[in-house]
Amino acid sequence: MGIARDKIGVRTPMRCPICDRQLDNVLIRDLGGVTADLDWQLHAGECPDHGWFQTEVISRPPREIFPVTRPFGPTRRLVIDGKELFSFPTVWNDLPQEAQRQKVDPFDPKYWRVRGVGGG
Numbered sequence: 414m415g416i417a418r419d420k421i422g423v424r425t426p427m428r429c430p431i432c433d434r435q436l437d438n439v440l441i442r443d444l445g446g447v448t449a450d451l452d453w454q455l456h457a458g459e460c461p462d463h464g465w466f467q468t469e470v471i472s473r474p475p476r477e478i479f480p481v482t483r484p485f486g487p488t489r490r491l492v493i494d495g496k497e498l499f500s501f502p503t504v505w506n507d508l509p510q511e512a513q514r515q516k517v518d519p520f521d522p523k524y525w526r527v528r529g530v531g532g533g
């Protein structure tokens with residue numbers, strides 16, 4: 414049943430949170446909910462070097478990007494420079510609450526960037 418709702422061969426503003434590469438094999442699952450005319454979606458995509466990543470769009474840009482074992486699968490643990498990571502907070506997550514209450518395009522890639530990506 415879920416299969417029919419998955420969009421394949423689509424594009425996502427999500428990039429690899431480790432190397433900032435555009436993701437391959439992108440899948441978007443329609444979660445069936447709607448807030449202010451915006452569908453709720455799960456986005457998944459694969460980096461050839463760092464594996465699968467996933468995030469949720471619930472009418473707002475995503476707060477975190479998660480490494481997963483497979484599209485729409487469980488979260489996996491990543492170890493980078495000896496540190497365990499289970500998620501990557503986006504710059505949207507870092508914005509003050511007042512800014513997060515403003516109406517924005519949830520698919521604007523500038524909000525999907527991960528804190529410190531690209532050597533920060």
Ligand SMILES: [Zn+2]
Pocket residue numbers: 429430431432433434460461462463464
């Ligand atoms: Zn990568």
